[in-house]
Amino acid sequence: xxxxxxxxxxxxxxxxxxxxxxxxxxxxxxxxxxxxxxxxxxxxxxxxxxxxxxxxxxxxxxxxxxxxxxxxxxxxxxxxxxxxxxxxxxxxxxxxxxxxxxxxxxxxxxxxxxxxxxxxxxxxxxxxxxxxxxxxxxxxxxxxxxxxxxxxxxxxxxxxxxxxxxxxxxxxxxxxxxxxxxxxxxxxxxxxxxxxxxxxxxxxxxxxxxxxxxxxxxxxxxxxxxxxxxxxxxxxxxxxxxxxxxxxxxxxxxxxxxxxxxxxxxxxxxxxxx
Amino acid sequence: xxxxxxxxxxxxxxxxxxxxxxxxxxxxxxxxxxxxxxxxxxxxxxxxxxxxxxxxxxxxxxxxxxxxxxxxxxxxxxxxxxxxxxxxxxxxxxxxxxxxxxxxxxxxxxxxxxxxxxxxxxxxxxxxxxxxxxxxxxxxxxxxxxxxxxxxxxxxxxxxxxxxxxxxxxxxxxxxxxxxxxxxxxxxxxxxxxxxxxxxxxxxxxxxxxxxxxxxxxxxxxxxxxxxxxxxxxxxxxxxxxxxxxxxxxxxxxxxxxxxxxxxxxxx
Numbered sequence: 001x002x003x004x005x006x007x008x009x010x011x012x013x014x015x016x017x018x019x020x021x022x023x024x025x026x027x028x029x030x031x032x033x034x035x036x037x038x039x040x041x042x043x044x045x046x047x048x049x050x051x052x053x054x055x056x057x058x059x060x061x062x063x064x065x066x067x068x069x070x071x072x073x074x075x076x077x078x079x080x081x082x083x084x085x086x087x088x089x090x091x092x093x094x095x096x097x098x099x100x101x102x103x104x105x106x107x108x109x110x111x112x113x114x115x116x117x118x119x120x121x122x123x124x125x126x127x128x129x130x131x132x133x134x135x136x137x138x139x140x141x142x143x144x145x146x147x148x149x150x151x152x153x154x155x156x157x158x159x160x161x162x163x164x165x166x167x168x169x170x171x172x173x174x175x176x177x178x179x180x181x182x183x184x185x186x187x188x189x190x191x192x193x194x195x196x197x198x199x200x201x202x203x204x205x206x207x208x209x210x211x212x213x214x215x216x217x218x219x220x221x222x223x224x225x226x227x228x229x230x231x232x233x234x235x236x237x238x239x240x241x242x243x244x245x246x247x248x249x250x251x252x253x254x255x256x257x258x259x260x261x262x263x264x265x266x267x268x269x270x271x272x273x274x
Numbered sequence: 275x276x277x278x279x280x281x282x283x284x285x286x287x288x289x290x291x292x293x294x295x296x297x298x299x300x301x302x303x304x305x306x307x308x309x310x311x312x313x314x315x316x317x318x319x320x321x322x323x324x325x326x327x328x329x330x331x332x333x334x335x336x337x338x339x340x341x342x343x344x345x346x347x348x349x350x351x352x353x354x355x356x357x358x359x360x361x362x363x364x365x366x367x368x369x370x371x372x373x374x375x376x377x378x379x380x381x382x383x384x385x386x387x388x389x390x391x392x393x394x395x396x397x398x399x400x401x402x403x404x405x406x407x408x409x410x411x412x413x414x415x416x417x418x419x420x421x422x423x424x425x426x427x428x429x430x431x432x433x434x435x436x437x438x439x440x441x442x443x444x445x446x447x448x449x450x451x452x453x454x455x456x457x458x459x460x461x462x463x464x465x466x467x468x469x470x471x472x473x474x475x476x477x478x479x480x481x482x483x484x485x486x487x488x489x490x491x492x493x494x495x496x497x498x499x500x501x502x503x504x505x506x507x508x509x510x511x512x513x514x515x516x517x518x519x520x521x522x523x524x525x526x527x528x529x530x531x532x533x534x535x536x537x538x539x540x541x542x
């Protein structure tokens with residue numbers, strides 16, 4: 001028993017040290033955002049203010065990029081989830097010789113580095129005049145997220161028993177009707193997870209909009225925060241930190257939402273594990 | 275999916291055999307394997323390959339994987355509040371958007387940043403990290419950001435080990451390292467393999483983090499393959515060459531992806 005206690009203390013100490021190391025950069029973000037004279041170093045502000053937040057709380061800095069992010073990611077998420085549901089349904093329900101190879105292909109493309117195909121995608125977009133359009137970018141975002149969404153969706157769909165659908169079939173429902181009326185409502189939590197996960201991934205995606213969108217009034221927050229600290233000469237770190245917080249808040253809230261619902265992030269870890 | 279993923283990949287293969295450029299001549303000529311020959315003869319390309327290897331090795335294999343396992347293992351021993359706090363902090367680093375994470379770590383590693391403040395406090399020599407050891411700084415950044423995933427995977431794996439096995443090992447006198455090496459690690463070897471694959475794949479395609487922290491610099495001392503590719507294709511407008519590099523990157527990714535597939539195949 002004594003050995004157990006000692007072990008626990010050692011583990012606690014080690015974990016706290018690691019947590020502190022992980023927390024330092026985060027701490028800087030929080031402190032700098034309320035410090036009117038923020039530097040790059042962690043320090044307690046002389047007198048905490050909300051000035052930084054009110055400085056970035058403008059149409060140009062906050063609202064436009066956030067709205068763009070929302071349109072871009074919201075649109076892309078809708079496309080992804082709709083396509084994933086349609087693709088996952090036959091994969092989950094039908095026993096066909098093609099199912100396994102298809103699933104393996106999906107899994108295979110899940111892990112391909114998307115970064116690598118950005119240059120040719122850009123070339124392609126130039127050819128078909130989709131560069132610098134929101135819907136083009138949203139389409140590509142949706143496509144890049146789709147394999148994983150299908151995979152995740154299929155795993156959740158497998159959890160809905162077929163028996164429940166059979167009643168609908170005897171009443172003459174088509175496959176599509178039973179998907180929309182029976183299966184999807186029954187897999188509510190799973191559907192939420194897929195949707196939120198896609199949205200969170202796209203919200204944080206920097207490279208795709210960075211490459212495919214050019215005009216400043218279309219940039220989503222991920223890219224605008226970058227130009228914020230890349231191009232504006234002297235950087236007001238406090239304001240940048242404040243904006244970073246505003247930009248990160250939605251995804252953190254959403255993450256907490258699904259983590260609660262599923263008892264920790266373990267469901268995602270397990271889903272990825274295959 | 276076919277249209278948007280397979281399409282570009284096929285297009286990618288074609289462009290990589292041409293001399294397509296964004297500016298200058300509109301005509302695109304077929305140049306065969308020139309781009310690839312050029313890549314392997316290019317000092318800068320080899321440098322990028324080397325840095326990619328270093329970056330992947332440090333941040334994915336050594337950092338995320340080992341640290342993730344350590345965190346998961348420690349968490350099983352620690353008391354509940356400590357576990358909750360650590361988990362929350364580590365996961366927060368993971369959930370933050372890539373560009374915010376990059377910005378945070380940029381501030382952390384800068385000469386006047388927090389890391390040097392801590393080192394000063396401990397009376398250790400400080401460094402201009404982003405200048406002297408940029409690849410190390412971006413690797414740490416990637417560890418900071420990516421460890422949560424390994425931690426989650428390993429927590430799940432460790433939780434699945436039946437308690438009896440641990441007790442049996444205890445009775446047989448296996449403790450500490452010996453138990454870790456001979457009992458625990460073999461039991462979770464599949465998770466380790468899967469996790470390593472996924473970490474590596476994810477690390478191969480890191481762009482935003484490096485770009486925002488160092489832009490591949492100073493010079494090209496943190497230019498990994500994705501950054502190199504971007505630089506060639508857009509700053510130097512050599513789309514054909516950039517695509518050839520992309521294709522090579524994609525091939526490496528496909529190779530890892532195929533291995534990953536073999537690992538999980540039985541479970542589909």
